[in-house]
Amino acid sequence: MAHNTEPPLSFSCDCGGLRGQITGSGVTAGTHCACFCHDCRAAQLYFHQPDPAPGPVDVFQMSPEEIQFTEGAENLALMQLSPNGMFRWYARCCNAPLATTPGTPKFPFASFIVKRIADTDRLGSVTTRGFVPRPNGKQKHEKLQYAAFGLSKRLLKSWLTGSWRQTPFFNLTTGEPVVASHVITLEERAGLYD
16 A cells, blocks of 8 residues: 655644644645635634735645644634634634634545645645636636545545544544634624625
């Protein structure tokens, strides 16, 4: 059986209070995407990051088990834009967004914020662009097949091998996130969308 020889890829929050790495196999199997969706932009604004509009949020889609926290895991925090919204993980020490996941470990998907990664060249170029605004006010996905194929391949591997249980984001005994989620208020939401 061939082993992945890619070295891990380091990441850090803005202040360095939370650090970690993406495994070499995670780098190889991930998909570099650009997301224009309203929620990704709203999350950046909530965390007082620069407004990405009219551009996208640069993300690397991968399996959560490929993410390892090496320092400052106690700074991991969790936010949701709505009660049923995606889980948006961040470093509470400096409000730096880290990754977005579904609310369950059984669907092993993470959309990691590329800005946190030290050597972005190893991610390759952006393949899929999601929710791209069109002149008619609607949105369109571009080259969605790359993200869809990558997701399918990663999910299958995680489910068949059971590696999804190695997630750093959930307590598998309870199925709950490792930290309590803060669901923002309607008032907080109001200022994030325009």
